Amino acid sequence: MTLPTVHDWEHVLATGCPVPQPAQRLDATTALVGALGDPDARLREIVAPAVLGAWIEAGTYDDLLPGLGDGLLAGLRSSRVSGAGADSDAARDLALHGRCGRADALSLVVARDSRHRLVPREQVLDWADRSVSWLLDERDLRAATPFGTADAIGRGAVLVATLAASPVLRADELLVLLDVLSERAAAPADPPLTPLQADALAFAAVSVLERDLVAVQDVEAWVDRLGDVASGLEPPTGTAMAPRANVLAMLGALHTELVLGVASTPVRALARALDPRADRVARPADRSDLVLAVQRALRNAAPWLYHNPGAPAAG
Numbered sequence: 001m002t003l004p005t006v007h008d009w010e011h012v013l014a015t016g017c018p019v020p021q022p023a024q025r026l027d028a029t030t031a032l033v034g035a036l037g038d039p040d041a042r043l044r045e046i047v048a049p050a051v052l053g054a055w056i057e058a059g060t061y062d063d064l065l066p067g068l069g070d071g072l073l074a075g076l077r078s079s080r081v082s083g084a085g086a087d088s089d090a091a092r093d094l095a096l097h098g099r100c101g102r103a104d105a106l107s108l109v110v111a112r113d114s115r116h117r118l119v120p121r122e123q124v125l126d127w128a129d130r131s132v133s134w135l136l137d138e139r140d141l142r143a144a145t146p147f148g149t150a151d152a153i154g155r156g157a158v159l160v161a162t163l164a165a166s167p168v169l170r171a172d173e174l175l176v177l178l179d180v181l182s183e184r185a186a187a188p189a190d191p192p193l194t195p196l197q198a199d200a201l202a203f204a205a206v207s208v209l210e211r212d213l214v215a216v217q218d219v220e221a222w223v224d225r226l227g228d229v230a231s232g233l234e235p236p237t238g239t240a241m242a243p244r245a246n247v248l249a250m251l252g253a254l255h256t257e258l259v260l261g262v263a264s265t266p267v268r269a270l271a272r273a274l275d276p277r278a279d280r281v282a283r284p285a286d287r288s289d290l291v292l293a294v295q296r297a298l299r300n301a302a303p304w305l306y307h308n309p310g311a312p313a314a315g
Helices: 006-014 022-035 041-057 062-074 089-116 121-137 152-165 171-186 195-209 216-230 239-260 266-274 287-301
Strands: none
Touching: 006 041, 022 041, 022 062, 022 089, 041 089, 062 089, 062 121, 089 121, 089 152, 089 266, 121 152, 121 171, 152 171, 152 195, 152 266, 171 195, 171 216, 171 239, 195 239, 216 239, 216 287, 239 287
C-alpha cells in the first residue's frame, strides 16, 4: 500500500485495513495517532480507531509494541485545565479527544501484550503507573465537547479494566488499581460524574475483582473506605458534595454489576482467548460476600435512602 494521508483512512478501512510496509509503519502510525484528535468525528471516533485496532490485532506492531505503548503514553499527559478560554476552546477540546483516543489505543496494546506477552514486565508496570497517573490527574472530565463524545473517565476506566487483565499485574498491583478507582471517584469534580461514568468505574473494579487475586478481606476494607467517603445524614447536593455523590453512584453501580453480572470484561475475554472453557467458571468467586459488603456500605452511607436491617423501619 502507499503511505496514506489522513484523507485516505476511509479507503484504508474500506479495503480491509491492509498493513503498511515496514518502511512506512512509522509515518503511517504517526498520521493515524494524530487522527485520534481530528475535528472530524467519524475519522476520530470510528475510522482511525478501527484501522489502528486492526493493525494491532494483525500483529503489525508485535516487534514494536513496547515503543508503540511508550509513544501513546507520551501524549497521554493530563490536563488540569477544564475552564473555558475563548481563544483556545477548540485546541483544548481536541487535545482532550486526542488523550481519550490514545487511552483507547493503549488499551488495545495492553490487551495484545496480555495475549502474547511481547513487552517486558517492568515496562507493563510502568505503563500501568503512567496510565493511572493520567486518570487521577486529569481535570477535563467533560463527557462531551462541541466536537462530540470525549469522556476521559470512561476511557480511563476501560484502560484500567484492560490493565487488570494483564497477567503481569498481581495482587498488590490489582489492589492499587482499586484504590485508584476509588480515589478518582472521590476527587473533586465539576461537573459531577455522569451515571455512565460511575458505571465505567464500577466496571473497572469488577474487572479487577474477576482476577480473584485480591484477598476478600482487602476488598471488603476497600468497600468500607468507599462507604466512609460517601457517608452523610443528608443527600449530597451541590458541587462541594460531588465527591460524596460520585462515590455513592459508584457504589450503587458496583452493587448492580455484582448482582446482575456484566456481559464481559477484559479478564474474561483474555481467559476465553487462552482457553475457550475458562468462561464457565463464575467470577469473582467471592461475589456473594462482596455483594453483602457493598450493601452494608450503601446502607451505612445513605441512611436517608436505604433501610438498615436491625433498625426500626420508618413509617
